[in-house]
Amino acid sequence: MSEKYLLDDLAMQRFIADGYLQIDSELSKDYHERVFKQLEPLSETGLMGHNNLLPCAPLLQELIESPTVKGALESLLGPDYYLHFHRHDHRTLPGGEQGLHKDGDNHSHQAIDHLKRPHPTRYVMMFYYPQDTTLDMGPTCVVPQSQYLPRREVEQTRAEFDRLSRAGMNKIRDQLLAKTMTPQESEQAVKAVYKETAEKHPELAKQNKTLEKLWKDKRVPLVGPAGTLVFVHFDIVHARYSSNELGLPRHMVKFLFTRNNDPVKPSWNHADPRWKHEEGSVSSEIMKPVWLDLWNWHLGNKQSSENTITSVKALCDRLKDSNDKLAVSAAYELAKFEEGVEFLIEIFNSDDTNLRNIAAYGLRAAGQRSIDYLAPLIDKEDPQEVARVIDVLGDIGSPADSLLESVVKAASSQSVVVRRYAVEAIGLIAQQQIKCERTLIEQLENALKDEDAIVRRNGAFSVAQLGGKVCSELVVDGLIENLQDWHHHVRGWSIEALQRLDNERALKAVIKYLNHTRWDAYPKSGDRTVTDQVMRLEDPVR
Numbered sequence: 049m050s051e052k053y054l055l056d057d058l059a060m061q062r063f064i065a066d067g068y069l070q071i072d073s074e075l076s077k078d079y080h081e082r083v084f085k086q087l088e089p090l091s092e093t094g095l096m097g098h099n100n101l102l103p104c105a106p107l108l109q110e111l112i113e114s115p116t117v118k119g120a121l122e123s124l125l126g127p128d129y130y131l132h133f134h135r136h137d138h139r140t141l142p143g144g145e146q147g148l149h150k151d152g153d154n155h156s157h158q159a160i161d162h163l164k165r166p167h168p169t170r171y172v173m174m175f176y177y178p179q180d181t182t183l184d185m186g187p188t189c190v191v192p193q194s195q196y197l198p199r200r201e202v203e204q205t206r207a208e209f210d211r212l213s214r215a216g217m218n219k220i221r222d223q224l225l226a227k228t229m230t231p232q233e234s235e236q237a238v239k240a241v242y243k244e245t246a247e248k249h250p251e252l253a254k255q256n257k258t259l260e261k262l263w264k265d266k267r268v269p270l271v272g273p274a275g276t277l278v279f280v281h282f283d284i285v286h287a288r289y290s291s292n293e294l295g296l297p298r299h300m301v302k303f304l305f306t307r308n309n310d311p312v313k314p315s316w317n318h319a320d321p322r323w324k325h326e327e328g329s330v331s332s333e334i335m336k337p338v339w340l341d342l343w344n345w346h347l348g349n350k351q352s353s354e355n356t357i358t359s360v361k362a363l364c365d366r367l368k369d370s371n372d373k374l375a376v377s378a379a380y381e382l383a384k385f386e387e388g389v390e391f392l393i394e395i396f397n398s399d400d401t402n403l404r405n406i407a408a409y410g411l412r413a414a415g416q417r418s419i420d421y422l423a424p425l426i427d428k429e430d431p432q433e434v435a436r437v438i439d440v441l442g443d444i445g446s447p448a449d450s451l452l453e454s455v456v457k458a459a460s461s462q463s464v465v466v467r468r469y470a471v472e473a474i475g476l477i478a479q480q481q482i483k484c485e486r487t488l489i490e491q492l493e494n495a496l497k498d499e500d501a502i503v504r505r506n507g508a509f510s511v512a513q514l515g516g517k518v519c520s521e522l523v524v525d526g527l528i529e530n531l532q533d534w535h536h537h538v539r540g541w542s543i544e545a546l547q548r549l550d551n552e553r554a555l556k557a558v559i560k561y562l563n564h565t566r567w568d569a570y571p572k573s574g575d576r577t578v579t580d581q582v583m584r585l586e587d588p589v590r
Contacts, residue, residue: 053119055316060123060346061325064169065332065339067195067284073176073275074116080274083107083178087137087299099536101135101301103567108301111176120279123316124172125307130512132156132171132304133540138288140186140298146288148191148263150199154537155304156282157472158502160439163198164405167338167412168345168443169307171282176301180273186292188278188300189267194285196338196409197372200402202263205256209242212249216241308513308548309479310445312348321347334373337380341413360387367395367406375403379410389414393421396436408436412443419450426454431463438466442473446480452488459491464500471495471503475510484517492518496526501535508541515548524549528557 055069063069073080086105090097096104111117112131121129134155153159156171181187210217220237223229229237246253269289270278280286282304292298323340326332366378382388392414395407411418418440425437438455441448448455455477458470474491478484495507508527511518527549530542543561546554 051317053115055120055123057316057318057320058325060316060318061323061339061343063124063279063281064342064346065325065335066192067281068190068192068270068278069120069280070270070272070276070278071116071120072272073111073114073277075111075114075275077274079107079110080178083111084274084299087139087178087301088297090137090139097137099134099136100567101137103569105137106569112303117174117277120277121172121174121305124169124279125305126309126311126315128308130306130308130544132306133536133543134304136302138188138300138302140288140292140300141295145186145290148260148267148285148287150194150283150285153283156306157442158468160408160436160469161401161405163200163203163401164408164439165198165283166443167196167342167409168310168445169281169342170310171307172305173280173282174303174305175270175278175280176303177272177276178274178299178301179297181271181276181298181300182294183269183271183290184293185296185298187269187271187289187298189269189287189289190278190280191263191266191285192268193335193373194263194266195281195283196335196376197285198376198402198405199263199285200372201370202256202259204402205252205259209245209249209252209256212252213241213245216244310476311346312480314347318347334377337377341380341383360385360391363388364391367391367410368403375406376409379406380413383410383412383414383417386417389417389421392418396440397425404436408440408443411440415444415447418444419448422448423451423454426451426458431461431466434458434461434463435465435469438469438473442469442476445476446478448477449480452477452481453485456485456488456491459495464503467495467498467500467503468506471498471510472506475506475513478510478514478517481514481517484514489518489520489523493520493522493526496523496530501533501538504530504533505535505537505541508538508545511545512541512548516550519549519551519554524551524554524557527554531557531561 055063059069083105086107090101090104102108132155150165151173153165157166159165175188177187217238220229220234220241223237224231224234263285267287267289270276323336323343325339360382363378363382366374367382369375369378379392382392389411392407392410396404396411398404411422422437422440426434428434428437438458441451441455452474455470455473458466459474461467461470471491474488478488492507492511495503495510498504498507508530511523511527524546527542527546530538533539533542543558546558549555
């Protein structure tokens with residue numbers, strides 16, 4: 049990749065701090081118009097679109113391979129990044145704004161306790177507008193800096209509201225399964241259930257609306273000319289900003305990309321290790337310890353040593369604050385002190401789900417300083433507690449390799465939740481291993497044939513992370529068999545893993561599978577004249 053297209057230090061720091069980076073594609077206006085024409089006939093969620101988007105709109109491949117896109121992604125995810133199998137074209141006609149949310153984490157790492165998501169940049173989404181997009185077209189929006197915040201109060205009120213609505217929602221689901229209700233009828237039925245719940249529980253509905261407004265006030269609409277690209281942290285809060293007042297089709301194509309190896313050195317145009325991105329706001333000063341830690345992670349230094357507060361007691365008090373920014377920032381600061389790590393472990397072992405997940409962020413930031421405290425917790429009897437420990441170790445990555453043997457052992461647990469997190473953590477912790485032990489390879493062989501689809505998916509993920517170091521005949525066999533799995537995540541990661549094994553049989557299996565399952569967006573193109581074929585490229589479903 050030419051250095052011309054790599055990001056510079058300030059751009060990297062803006063992404064780390066704000067969670068998004070907006071740039072323009074170098075492709076022509078004519079190109080974007082042709083992409084728009086390919087997208088128009090497709091279905092947002094049907095077979096002709098969604099995860100089948102690329103074969104249906106193959107012009108998008110040129111965008112993905114363009115220098116600007118490759119340069120940004122290499123800078124953010126390293127040179128060996130992976131185009132994830134999930135992609136989506138959000139097509140907006142007249143309609144209202146959308147509720148602010150973080151994307152479903154089932155596409156990547158599963159959030160422990162449905163709340164804690166990873167902070168390191170291991171997944172990046174790319175948003176692309178093929179048409180000029182103005183504020184009155186209902187653009188996508190993001191909430192800057194929200195990628196590091198668990199939104200505890202919002203999620204709690206939402207969860208309670210959903211719990212109270214569950215009976216009505218289950219009835220709708222049963223009717224859909226019995227085909228006594230159409231999908232169109234279900235949309236109105238869902239609105240009616242939520243309206244009824246709000247009328248029965250007005251105080252909860254009011255609280256939910258008040259908390260949502262606090263986030264809505266921080267939204268930044270993403271507007272720009274055709275070719276606008278926005279790279280965002282997978283866990284940023286985002287939504288459709290407003291209704292489409294113009295009535296013209298607005299497309300926002302979303303791709304997901306995955307880091308294949310944690311950074312050991314900068315992958316962008318790096319010149320100065322100092323943090324220079326400053327906004328001067330109180331909010332920025334609060335979050336700076338988090339940003340510095342992630343900046344060091346991207347540099348390959350793993351841990352930050354710069355202290356902004358020296359009173360451990362003050363930090364302990366702040367960690368218990370209901371304000372997400374204050375609490376998360378305090379966790380990162382506590383990670384720099386031995387006494388602070390001891391306090392984080394104490395909170396991590398508590399029964400308070402919210403606080404222990406905040407503490408987990410600090411333990412991740414502490415890296416090797418937290419290993420001795422986490423080691424005895426792997427042997428706990430409660431599977432959920434063990435999963436939380438392994439989740440932190442996976443977040444830490446290769447600095448946790450002294451506990452790799454324990455994590456490998458946990459991958460054979462009777463508990464499916466422990467197996468899920470352990471199998472995934474193996475691929476993150478063992479990245480710097482020169483050679484993987486036979487017992488580790490055996491666990492991945494077993495994971496690929498586990499009865500649980502998420503374990504199988506995570507097994508393929510870890511094989512993709514570790515590549516040839518874990519190649520065995522049984523690993524290849526398991527991945528080939530999983531190309532026919534019912535779960536598209538298992539199939540998707542198996543394809544990627546087979547390509548990374550540096551194994552002839554694995555590569556042949558991938559080529560054969562992709563050849564058999566390929567989708568020709570331009571059928572019978574050879575029956576037409578060259579002129580007709582060119583026209584057909586602009587109208588793939590004619």
